[in-house]
Amino acid sequence: MAYMSDDDYDYLFKVVLIGDSGVGKSNLLSRFTKNEFSLESKSTIGVEFAARSIQVSEKIVKAQIWDTAGQERYRAITSAYYRGAVGALVIYDVTRNATFENLERWLKELRDHTDSNAVIMLVGNKADLRHLRVVSTEDGKALAERENTFFMETSALESMNVDHAFTEVLTEIFHVVSRKALVAGDAVAVLPKGQTISVSMEDEVSALKKKVGCC
Amino acid sequence: MTPSGGPCLTLLVAGDRPRMHVVVSHRPADRRSFDAKVKTNTAQCLPIDSIPSLTGDRRVPVRDCGGGEGCVESMVVCGWSERSIGCGGGSWGTTAVGSSRWHVGVAVAVTAMAGIALAATFVVSSRRGSLKSPWSRRKRKRVLSHRYWNCLFTPEGKLRDGGFKFLKKVRSGGIDPSIRSEVWPFLLGVYDLNSSALERIAVKAQKRKEYENLRLRCCMLANHSYQGNSLLTIDEIFNEVIPQCNEEPESPRSCEDDTSRFSLFMEGCHGDRPLYDKTPDSASCNLEEGDDEEDKTGIYHVDTLQVETDSSDSESSVEELLGVAEPDHKLTNSGSLAHDTSIRTVEDFTTWQRIIRLDAIRANAEWVIYSPSQAAVSEEVANQSAEAVQLKDYSHLEPCMIYHAARLVAVLEAYAVYDPEIGYCQGMSDLLSPILTVMDEDHEAFWCFVGFMRKARHNFRLDEVGIRRQLAIVSRIIRSKDAQFYGHLEKLQAEDCFFVYRMVVVLFRRELTFEQTVCLWEVMWADQAAIRAGIGRSAWGRIRLRAPPTDDLLLYAIAACVLQRRKLIIERYSSMDEIMRECNSMAGQLDVWKLLDDAHDLIVTLHDKI
Numbered sequence: 001m002a003y004m005s006d007d008d009y010d011y012l013f014k015v016v017l018i019g020d021s022g023v024g025k026s027n028l029l030s031r032f033t034k035n036e037f038s039l040e041s042k043s044t045i046g047v048e049f050a051a052r053s054i055q056v057s058e059k060i061v062k063a064q065i066w067d068t069a070g071q072e073r074y075r076a077i078t079s080a081y082y083r084g085a086v087g088a089l090v091i092y093d094v095t096r097n098a099t100f101e102n103l104e105r106w107l108k109e110l111r112d113h114t115d116s117n118a119v120i121m122l123v124g125n126k127a128d129l130r131h132l133r134v135v136s137t138e139d140g141k142a143l144a145e146r147e148n149t150f151f152m153e154t155s156a157l158e159s160m161n162v163d164h165a166f167t168e169v170l171t172e173i174f175h176v177v178s179r180k181a182l183v184a185g186d187a188v189a190v191l192p193k194g195q196t197i198s199v200s201m202e203d204e205v206s207a208l209k210k211k212v213g214c215c
Numbered sequence: 216m217t218p219s220g221g222p223c224l225t226l227l228v229a230g231d232r233p234r235m236h237v238v239v240s241h242r243p244a245d246r247r248s249f250d251a252k253v254k255t256n257t258a259q260c261l262p263i264d265s266i267p268s269l270t271g272d273r274r275v276p277v278r279d280c281g282g283g284e285g286c287v288e289s290m291v292v293c294g295w296s297e298r299s300i301g302c303g304g305g306s307w308g309t310t311a312v313g314s315s316r317w318h319v320g321v322a323v324a325v326t327a328m329a330g331i332a333l334a335a336t337f338v339v340s341s342r343r344g345s346l347k348s349p350w351s352r353r354k355r356k357r358v359l360s361h362r363y364w365n366c367l368f369t370p371e372g373k374l375r376d377g378g379f380k381f382l383k384k385v386r387s388g389g390i391d392p393s394i395r396s397e398v399w400p401f402l403l404g405v406y407d408l409n410s411s412a413l414e415r416i417a418v419k420a421q422k423r424k425e426y427e428n429l430r431l432r433c434c435m436l437a438n439h440s441y442q443g444n445s446l447l448t449i450d451e452i453f454n455e456v457i458p459q460c461n462e463e464p465e466s467p468r469s470c471e472d473d474t475s476r477f478s479l480f481m482e483g484c485h486g487d488r489p490l491y492d493k494t495p496d497s498a499s500c501n502l503e504e505g506d507d508e509e510d511k512t513g514i515y516h517v518d519t520l521q522v523e524t525d526s527s528d529s530e531s532s533v534e535e536l537l538g539v540a541e542p543d544h545k546l547t548n549s550g551s552l553a554h555d556t557s558i559r560t561v562e563d564f565t566t567w568q569r570i571i572r573l574d575a576i577r578a579n580a581e582w583v584i585y586s587p588s589q590a591a592v593s594e595e596v597a598n599q600s601a602e603a604v605q606l607k608d609y610s611h612l613e614p615c616m617i618y619h620a621a622r623l624v625a626v627l628e629a630y631a632v633y634d635p636e637i638g639y640c641q642g643m644s645d646l647l648s649p650i651l652t653v654m655d656e657d658h659e660a661f662w663c664f665v666g667f668m669r670k671a672r673h674n675f676r677l678d679e680v681g682i683r684r685q686l687a688i689v690s691r692i693i694r695s696k697d698a699q700f701y702g703h704l705e706k707l708q709a710e711d712c713f714f715v716y717r718m719v720v721v722l723f724r725r726e727l728t729f730e731q732t733v734c735l736w737e738v739m740w741a742d743q744a745a746i747r748a749g750i751g752r753s754a755w756g757r758i759r760l761r762a763p764p765t766d767d768l769l770l771y772a773i774a775a776c777v778l779q780r781r782k783l784i785i786e787r788y789s790s791m792d793e794i795m796r797e798c799n800s801m802a803g804q805l806d807v808w809k810l811l812d813d814a815h816d817l818i819v820t821l822h823d824k825i
Contacts, residue, residue, distance in 0.1 A: 021641065022573040039611060040577050043641040045725070046716040048799050049792065064792070071570060072562050073640045076679055077716065 009053050009062035013173050014084050015166075018106050019091035020099040021070030024125040027156035028091065029067045032166050037156055044069045047081045054167060056174045063087075063170050075109075082113035086177070087120070087169045092140075094124040094153065095132040100139070107147055117180075119172045121150035123165055128155035356388035364394055372412025374401075379750055381408075385741035386764065389734040392585070395653045402740040403666025405659075408748050419659075426658035429629040436564055436632070437605065562677075564631060567639035571627045574644040575620035576609050581729045582652040583615060589655065592618045604628070622651050626661045633665065640675035643668075645724040649733055667736075670743060670766065674720045685719050685770055686712045688825060692774035695821050700781045709791035714798045718773050723805075731807040738811055739768045762818035767825070775813035776805065 017025040026044055030036045033050040044067055053062040066085070068078035082088075090106050092099040103122060110120065122144045124135060137153060144151035150172070152165040359381070367374055367381050374381055378401070390398050400406045405422065406415050583590045597614035600621035609617050623644055631638045647664050654660035673681025690712045694701040704710040717725055722739075724732050742764035750764070765771070777784075780797060788794050 021570050040579050042577065042579065042645070042725070043574050045642050045720050046713075047795075048717075049796065069641060071641045072566070073675065073677060077713070 008060060010059040011061045011174065011177065012064060013061060013086050013170060013177075014064050014066065015087040015089065015169060015173075016066045016068060016082055016085045016110075017089050017091060018068050018078070018082075018110065019070060019123075020093070020096075020102050023070065023091045023093040023096075023099050024156050025070065025091055026067050028089070028123070028125060028154065028162060028165075029065055031156045031159055031162045033065065035159070037159070043071075046074060046077050052166075054170060056167075056171050057178075059174070061170050061174055063166065065166075079109060079113050082110060085114050086118055087173045088114065088118060089121050089123045089165065089169065090149070091123045091125050092135065093126050094135045094140075095126055095129050097134050100124075100135045100143075103143060104147075107149075117176055119150070119169050119176065120147075121152060121165060121169050122147070123151075124153040125156060127153040127160060128158045357384075358388045359384045359390045359394070359398065361391055361394050364391075364398065368412075372415070373410070374408055377750075378408035378744070378748055382741045382745045382748070382750065382764075386738050386745070389737045392730075395733075395737075396655065396659075399650070399653060399663050399740075400659065400666075402737065402744050403663045404669065404744065404747060405662045405666055408744070422662050423658040426629060426661045429632050429661075430625060432632050433625075433628040437568065562638060564635075564638070567631045568628060570641060571624055571631070571639050571644070572606060572620075574641060575606065575623040575627070576612065578616070578619060578623060578644060578648055580613075580616060582619065582648055585729060586652045586655075589618060589652065590615045597621070600625075619648070619651065622657055622660070623647060625657055626651065626664060629661055630664060630668070634668070634672065637668070637672050637675050642721045643675060645721045646671060649724075649729060649736070652729075653733075667740070671722065674722075682716070682719060685767075686716070688767055688770045689715055689719070689774050689777075691825055692771060692817060692821060693777060695824050696774070696817060697778060697781060700778065700785060703785050704794075707789065707791050707794070709794055712777075714791060714795040715773050715777060717799060718776070719770070722769055723772070726801045726805055727807060728803070731805070735769075735772065735807050735811065742766070742768045762815040763822060765818055765822060768814060768818070771814035771817045771821075772810050775810055775817055776801070778817075779810075779813065 017029060019025055021043065026041045026048075027037050029050055030038070030041065033052040047066055047068050049064060049066045051062055051064045053060050055061070066081050068074070068081065088110050090103055090110065092103055094100075107120070110118070122140060124137070124140045127133075140153065141151050150168060152161055152168065154161040154165055156162055363384065364381075369375055381401070385398075385402065401408060406418060410418070592615050594614040597617040601609055601617050604621050604624040606617070606621050606624060609620060612620065626647055627639055627644060630643070646667060647660070650663050650667065651657075651660050654663055674685070676682070690701075690710055693704070693712070694710075701710060704712075722732075723735055727735065743766060745764040746766055777798070784794055784797070788797065
């Protein structure tokens, strides 16, 4: 997948990364946007973001990915940035059961703050640490099915499934948006500043149509 | 002025990072002069720290092209040059001096030239027009040198004028790195500015004991927190092990929040889950994994707490921590945060312990060159210190990084016990790391950190009151200074200044190099110390730096930093996200003394309005 220039895109999607501290959110982001990984990556304070464009069905989709702090303390500021997100990767660490158990709470919080159409994927990271794994793939899949989300296991360190996970989420968002655009009869892009858009849960079509804009 | 016979340093810095030209001049005692010209394309390459005049122990006269002139201890030259080369300055400090990552060498050619030993030139050019010579408008101030520092004391070891000259010096120029460990305890309120040498010895011994007691409490918590079979206070456990330590220490000259006294109770909940878990949404408390979770019945009860707060909310804060009574009533009053109260939970000591370790082992290595003794720690000592705090997953680290991580854990845990209202919040390790680097002893580092956190702790409050207040002040400063720019921010719905969130929380630590950060903090601490000591505005009116000391210097610096980019933001950015990206990618692009100059200008014109 080629890395494309920043300003050349047809669609802009806001995606958030959430999950407990230390599950590897920042490294998944840097692996996807810069192909970098660091064991010394510092804790995220508040929110940070990076972008990368990919091609989906001959359209260029730019993903603006918001990386959030995992600690409870930062929840108020990070949740403010969920608004306007059309996709989310909810990440846990396959070597720490507690991060998996917390997924339901993360999902609840996400659903409280985002459009019901948002595409969500559960991501079990650090899959390279095979000898330390405590959360099985089956458990991950089962939860994803229960919660009606996508599922993927990744390793930011080994670069395993990282592009795949993001691409799948972006492609799905693209399909959702395209379907809605077809219905609405309008070209759709998604504003980066989602907070300004009031999304009505009852009227999904108009919600998406409202997001028409250029960035 | 340049003392005769002293070596002379000339730095000629042009262009971007890789194209810096450094000229070093020596003037030996026999008055024959040597001029060492350093150019990237000539002579042999050597790392910057091998240039004698940059690493030696002699005083080096320096002069900039703007006429500013001063004499600094040569060690400071590194820091000083770093801050003086504008846009590339930060990176230069980190790369050429700091790490080999960029493999920036400095080529030195020595040519004998008589008679122009005083010539010292700075030519600074950068991509950002706003970052010219840092002393373009104001004469560069000298650092607090070792000799000057010693002269400030009476024979009894008291600061002569209640610390006025000392603080004045630090606010305008920072501190010579070689005496930081001596000076910081004064700056951070560990020692009273009016204390005598004898009093300080007593305070130090007392504080050491208090720290050791806190560490013991941490160990108790680690070993007993999940046994929870009976109602047992930490103090009781403490007594069982070492009864003599339970006497409340009487600190002869304790700083204002030393009065913080509390007991942590561990209370068995009759086989039930701990009280924490009875909060509406308790998942965050269950971060411990595996079998531990099943046994977790401990509750930490904050008995009394008298930590300095900016309002009389200590009691409610205790309740928040416990997750009992009516939690978060302040949150519901704070408007936009109200909707989030349902998802908030309290964090417990176990959570803090886990996150502290997580952050400790991923601390970066930037500090290493600033503390050769800690950098050279043996593998054995490093592993011992790691075991002492039950550090895990550190096998990939160098001994010095293991040692640093273990120290981070020890001090941060002790702080979490000392100030349970704050506990541990990510970002605090960023603030502690430079202090550990300067202070070799954990107990000294701890009390300096306590002094630092006296103000900084508000950044980490669970209710976000502190951070929101500060963002509001940054916003007000910008509005008062530049209505047009503020209007642009309003248009982008960015007038709340959330884009500087990180700068506020970790006080520029992520944007500046180690040396730059420490310089900024020293100036900020000097302001805070002046206010604590009651040195009023009139006293500062006489001196050249007219800006009175303020508790909010950092916020003015942040506003200055944003205002330096006003043109870029107005012309090119059309959303808050873009401003945030700009603010989050300033690392290596800031000139700390230019920032302070601008901040002081803002203070002079605005401090009555803000």
